[in-house]
Amino acid sequence: MSNPRMSKQSRNQYHPDFVTPPGVQIQEKIQELGMTQTELAERIGRTKKTVNEIISGKAPIEPETALQLERVLGIPARFWNNAERQYRDYIVRQEERARLEQQVERLRSFPVREMCRLGWLPKRSDRIEMLAELLSYFGAASFEALDQVDLRTCAAFRQSAVHRVDSNAVLAWLRKGELEARPVACRPFEREKFSAALAKIRELTLRRIDEAIPEAVRLCAESGVAVVFVPEFPKTRTWGATRWLTPDKALIQLSARGKTDDQLWFTFFHEAGHILLHPKKDIFIELDNTEDSREDEANRFAAEQLIPPNTWMLLRQMKPRSTTEVRLFAKQYNIAPGVLVGRMQREKIIPWSHLNALKRRLELKAS
Numbered sequence: 604m605s606n607p608r609m610s611k612q613s614r615n616q617y618h619p620d621f622v623t624p625p626g627v628q629i630q631e632k633i634q635e636l637g638m639t640q641t642e643l644a645e646r647i648g649r650t651k652k653t654v655n656e657i658i659s660g661k662a663p664i665e666p667e668t669a670l671q672l673e674r675v676l677g678i679p680a681r682f683w684n685n686a687e688r689q690y691r692d693y694i695v696r697q698e699e700r701a702r703l704e705q706q707v708e709r710l711r712s713f714p715v716r717e718m719c720r721l722g723w724l725p726k727r728s729d730r731i732e733m734l735a736e737l738l739s740y741f742g743a744a745s746f747e748a749l750d751q752v753d754l755r756t757c758a759a760f761r762q763s764a765v766h767r768v769d770s771n772a773v774l775a776w777l778r779k780g781e782l783e784a785r786p787v788a789c790r791p792f793e794r795e796k797f798s799a800a801l802a803k804i805r806e807l808t809l810r811r812i813d814e815a816i817p818e819a820v821r822l823c824a825e826s827g828v829a830v831v832f833v834p835e836f837p838k839t840r841t842w843g844a845t846r847w848l849t850p851d852k853a854l855i856q857l858s859a860r861g862k863t864d865d866q867l868w869f870t871f872f873h874e875a876g877h878i879l880l881h882p883k884k885d886i887f888i889e890l891d892n893t894e895d896s897r898e899d900e901a902n903r904f905a906a907e908q909l910i911p912p913n914t915w916m917l918l919r920q921m922k923p924r925s926t927t928e929v930r931l932f933a934k935q936y937n938i939a940p941g942v943l944v945g946r947m948q949r950e951k952i953i954p955w956s957h958l959n960a961l962k963r964r965l966e967l968k969a970s
Contacts, residue, residue, distance in 0.1 A: 622693035624660025625686035632676050647671040663687055703734045709746055713737060713771045717837055723779060741778055768890060769838035776836040777844055777888070780856035784829040784848060791851040792827025794879065800826045801875055805908060808868050808939045812965050819871070828853045828878065830871075835860045842889040843870040845877040853878050863962040865945025869905050876904030909942050918943070922952060929958060939963075 633643050644654040647668065656662035664672070669683035707730050715733060718724040724740055727733040743749035753774055800822040807815040820830045829848070835841060835858040844856045855874040859867055870889065877887045881897055889898070910918070914936045923929045929947075933940040941962035947953045 622690050624658070624690055625664055625683060626658035626660050628678075628686065629672065629676070630658050632678065636676070643675065646675045660690065663691065699735075700731055703731045706746055707731060707734060710734060710737070714769065714775060714837065717772075718775055723775070741774070768840050772836050772838045773841060773888065776833060776839050776841055776858075777856070779833045779836075780831050780844065780854060781848065783831040783833060784852075784854045784856070787824060787829040787831070789824045789827050789829050789852050792853060797823070797826035797828060797875075798879065800828075801872070801908060804871075806937075808864065808909065808942055809937065812864055812867065812963055823855065827851055828855055828875075830855045830857070832857050832859060834858060840890050842866070843874045844889065845874040845887045846885075847883040850883065853883075859965050862965050863945070863959075864939060864941040864965065865962055867965055868909060868939070868942055869945060872905035872908045873901045875908075876901035880904060906946065910936075910938055910946055914938070915946070918947070919950075919952070924953065924957075926958060926961060929961060 629643075630640075633640065638646075640654050640658065641651050644651045647654070648671065649668070653662060657664055657668070664683050664687040666680070666684060669680040669687070672678065672683050673680040710730060710733060715724065715737065718740070719726045724733075724736050727736055738744065738746070738749065741749050741752065743752060753770065803822055804815075804819045807819055816832075823830045829852060831854070833856055839858075840860075841858050842860050843858060845854065847853050855871065855878070857867070857870055857874070860870075861867070873889065874887070877885075877897070880900055881887070885897075887897070887901070906915075917936075918932060921928075921932065923932050929943055930940055932938075933943045944953070944958045944961050948955050948957070
């Protein structure tokens with residue numbers, strides 16, 4: 604049936620380099636029995652042309668034919684069915700390989716080397732096998748299908764000329780978040796429960812980041828939101844993203860870009876704002892200087908969740924400048940000092956270079 608030499612394919616599966624049509628076995632068997640194709644056709648109730656096409660591989664062995672061959676040749680129908688399935692699978696894979704060979708240059712448009720380095724893709728020396736792995740990673744049957752996913756997903760930031768990003772790199776980053784979120788067990792989304800979870804997470808901002816994150820992830824999952832961390836990918840400039848995986852499960856994907864608690868929590872609450880304020884059908888990808896009214900709404904939501912408007916008005920009046928003043932104000936109003944500093948910097952009350960020692964650092968490892 605097949606050559607014993609095998610070629611390694613994706614996911615450690617093996618497929619024969621060469622498979623003969625099952626008709627070859629039919630021809631060998633009837634010769635062994637001293638039977639002609641004409642006689643076989645008579646015995647199974649088919650035309651000689653049909654038998655000839657089956658033997659030559661031009662026509663498939665149908666399950667009914669396999670049963671007839673079992674009765675005439677004494678070889679189980681399951682053998683013929685399996686042989687036919689393997690042969691047709693081989694033919695399809697050969698056709699697919701030929702098609703991918705015409706698209707091998709597509710590898711250049713994706714950050715394959717970086718994806719392999721991070722373990723997102725297995726390394727393959729064969730470029731066509733690498734193309735197949737890339738399609739499998741994205742869950743797309745073809746590059747034509749992937750292009751449609753790309754257009755739908757990345758339209759949110761392609762409209763802005765200020766973003767010089769690699770859309771395929773963004774697509775790879777987003778896909779990693781989706782794959783990481785799939786196994787996260789979440790209860791069906793409940794708006795009220797998620798709002799209540801955000802109030803508790805606001806209190807967590809006062810704790811150490813490594814203690815706060817697991818609890819925040821748990822609270823979100825209990826209200827129907829999966830939170831995953833995927834480190835920033837080269838040429839993406841991504842802070843975070845929000846989308847709905849199902850009608851009952853939302854995804855907040857964070858890169859922890861900036862690596863400080865003020866950036867982390869602002870981005871988290873910004874993404875949470877999209878979930879509560881905007882339609883489920885939309886995909887939101889936060890990059891540098893995103894210009895969109897919905898992004899402005901999410902920014903206001905995040906700012907007010909972290910520092911209530913009345914408290915912010917007091918701060919603007921006091922204008923604390925020293926480390927001691929900021930610490931005292933933060934303690935009095937139950938705000939993480941780093942979060943307070945970040946807001947003051949964004950609002951240009953203090954320069955970006957001031958009071959950064961009050962921020963807590965976060966380091967993410969690639970998964």
